[in-house]
Amino acid sequence: xxxxVSVATCSLAGCFGCHMSLLDIxxxxxxxxxxxxxxxxxxxDIKHIEGMADVGLIEGGVCNAENFxxxxxxxxxxxxxxxxxxxxxxxxxxSMRNHFTLKDCxxxxxxxxxxxxxxxxxNDPEIPLLTDKVYPCHEVVKIDYFLPGCPPSADxxxxxLTELIAGRDPSLPTELIKYD
Amino acid sequence: MENxxxxxxxEIPFEPGQTVWDAAMAAGxxxxxxxxxxxxxxxxxxxxxxxxxxxxxxxxxTQPAVADQxxxxxxxxxxxxxxxxxxxxxxxxxxxxxxxxxxxxxxxxSSAYDLGMQDNHFPQLFPHREPDSSHPDVILDRDRCIxxxxxxxxxxxVDKKSIFAIANRGIKSELIVNSPSGKLVDSKxxxxxxxxxxxxxxxxMIKRKGFEVPIGxxxxxxxxxxxxxxxxxxxRKEGRHE
Numbered sequence: 001x002x003x004x005v006s007v008a009t010c011s012l013a014g015c016f017g018c019h020m021s022l023l024d025i026x027x028x029x030x031x032x033x034x035x036x037x038x039x040x041x042x043x044x045d046i047k048h049i050e051g052m053a054d055v056g057l058i059e060g061g062v063c064n065a066e067n068f069x070x071x072x073x074x075x076x077x078x079x080x081x082x083x084x085x086x087x088x089x090x091x092x093x094x095s096m097r098n099h100f101t102l103k104d105c106x107x108x109x110x111x112x113x114x115x116x117x118x119x120x121x122x123n124d125p126e127i128p129l130l131t132d133k134v135y136p137c138h139e140v141v142k143i144d145y146f147l148p149g150c151p152p153s154a155d156x157x158x159x160x161l162t163e164l165i166a167g168r169d170p171s172l173p174t175e176l177i178k179y180d
Numbered sequence: 181m182e183n184x185x186x187x188x189x190x191e192i193p194f195e196p197g198q199t200v201w202d203a204a205m206a207a208g209x210x211x212x213x214x215x216x217x218x219x220x221x222x223x224x225x226x227x228x229x230x231x232x233x234x235x236x237x238x239x240x241x242t243q244p245a246v247a248d249q250x251x252x253x254x255x256x257x258x259x260x261x262x263x264x265x266x267x268x269x270x271x272x273x274x275x276x277x278x279x280x281x282x283x284x285x286x287x288x289x290s291s292a293y294d295l296g297m298q299d300n301h302f303p304q305l306f307p308h309r310e311p312d313s314s315h316p317d318v319i320l321d322r323d324r325c326i327x328x329x330x331x332x333x334x335x336x337x338v339d340k341k342s343i344f345a346i347a348n349r350g351i352k353s354e355l356i357v358n359s360p361s362g363k364l365v366d367s368k369x370x371x372x373x374x375x376x377x378x379x380x381x382x383x384x385m386i387k388r389k390g391f392e393v394p395i396g397x398x399x400x401x402x403x404x405x406x407x408x409x410x411x412x413x414x415x416r417k418e419g420r421h422e
Contacts (some may be wrong), residue, residue: 022384086278090270093279098306112383139303146299150278174404177293179277180284180395 005165008039008053012067013094013134016070016087019043021151022057025158048151049077052180055164057084058143059111061091062135063138066128075141082115083137084157086150086179095134102132149178185249186206194245201229202239204253205413210406211253212262212291214269215328216241216381221337223329226269228262228291259295266292271302272351274309275381281390282382284398288326290405291380312357315364315370317387325355325383335375343367343375355383365367 011019019042025032039053039109040046049056056078075081086092097105111119147160155178162175163170184191188203190228194203199222204211207301215226224239231240232252246370252258269275269288284290309322332344332355347356359367371386379385395401399408 022235083299091304093276093306093307096276098304098307099274103329133306136300136304138299138301143299148298171296172298173297174293177298179292180280 004037005035005055006039006051006053007036007055007057007161008049008057008074008075009043009057009071009084011042012060012137013059013063014071014087014092015094016042016059018057018149018151019058020087021149021154022157024154026154028154028158032161034147043161049073049154051077053078054080055161056081057086057147058082058137059076059084061094062102062129062137062140063094063135064128066138068131071130071140080144081141082145082147082160083143084147085152086148087156089146091134091136092150095136098133102130120150147172150180153178173174183245183247184402185247185251186371187251188254189234189327190253192245198245199241200231200233200238200243200245200251203250204240205410208410208414210410211240212295212406213241213409214287214291214326215330217330217378217380218416220330220378221336223333226265226273226326226328230258232258242335263292263295264301265299266295266297267299267301270297270300271304271324272307273326274306276323280353280382282324282385284395284401285393286382286400287380287405290400290408293400294404309354312364315367315369315387318364318369318376319385319387320355320357320364321383321385322355323383324381326381327353327355328380330378330380331355331375331384334378335373338374341368341373341375343369343373 025030038044040049056074057075058071058081062071062116083089087094091098108123110116110121147156149156153176156172159172159176160170183196184193185207192207192209194205201211201216211231215223215228216229222241224242227239230237230238233243233249267348277289311322312320327346329346332346335341335343343358345356345358346353348354356362356368357364376384376386
């Protein structure tokens with residue numbers, strides 16, 4: 001048989017709900033594994049993309065410096081890059097902080113919040129720096145396809161991946177397009 | 181027949197005085213729309229119902245039906261333009277569908293589903309808009325307002341209260357409340373107002389009613405807006421409020 005399609009996935013400023021939905025294709029994942037092999041992904045804990053992946057699925061928007069570097073790595077090492085889910089496409093719920101300054105958000109969370117002791121804003125160099133705003137992925141790198149939903153349903157992910165792998169237009173039929 | 185026009189190659193009958201939108205919907209042809217509600221006078225501001233008549237674009241909700249005109253509606257070009265209008269509406273406001281209690285009953289969301297919108301394309305503007313939750317029974321969430329003007333028109337023309345208006349121009353336009361403080365609590369708004377029933381999005385809502393119908397069982401969860409809208413139009417009582 002021909003070479004399997006290499007799929008990489010990652011979760012940036014998301015909740016892992018899209019990855020849960022990917023696993024929610026249930027036993028079809030066995031059929032999927034006949035067609036694809038997973039490159040870097042939280043599913044197999046591979047830390048960096050090996051070679052070039054054919055498809056990269058991005059969950060979540062960009063809220064910190066690490067998200068930015070991971071997204072750049074995916075763009076450089078994926079032939080097709082897909083924004084998967086509301087957060088990757090619009091910034092989603094994390095982007096609700098965009099209505100406030102970063103300083104206000106941090107002070108609300110770590111200085112003024114209820115029940116805080118030894119109030120200080122975390123500054124360990126290991127912690128990635130937050131971006132000023134949360135950005136949808138397509139405002140940072142070129143995105144080739146968008147897979148909406150919060151999360152996209154298992155059926156939507158299945159339809160998208162199987163159509164894409166078959167070399168067809170993976171646009172979703174109306175009944176599979178959801179934003180919630 | 182004398183009084184007919186061509187719509188995407190189909191002959192559509194019309195009564196004198198009908199608009200292209202009215203005649204098409206009566207004949208079972210859906211034309212997307214947001215600011216238009218057939219119970220009220222058309223406004224032609226959202227332009228989602230844009231059609232071409234003899235090659236030129238017009239708003240179907242205000243364009244009079246004329247015999248023998250050549251109308252196009254459901255074409256890839258017009259639907260692409262409609263998707264772009266929707267994308268601009270989505271990035272201009274703050275439309276968080278996952279946490280919105282109108283999800284599934286929202287005409288903006290369901291029109292976007294129906295027209296195959298899978299991304300917002302444009303940079304998100306994340307505007308800062310003040311909500312008004314001052315009233316005990318009514319909430320105004322300006323994040324979701326698309327400035328269709330339906331509540332403005334219905335409050336003025338039907339309720340005779342003129343509670344709402346659109347202030348400022350262009351990107352700074354916003355829905356304001358006619359009261360001494362500018363707050364709903366000091367206005368004459370009531371949950372029984374007709375204006376409370378017309379918001380196509382989740383902007384003007386009655387409190388404590390948001391989840392009366394569970395998500396998943398709402399109008400556009402079960403069927404696309406094109407089907408629901410046609411059925412509602414054809415099943416409604418004749419005539420509109422004047």
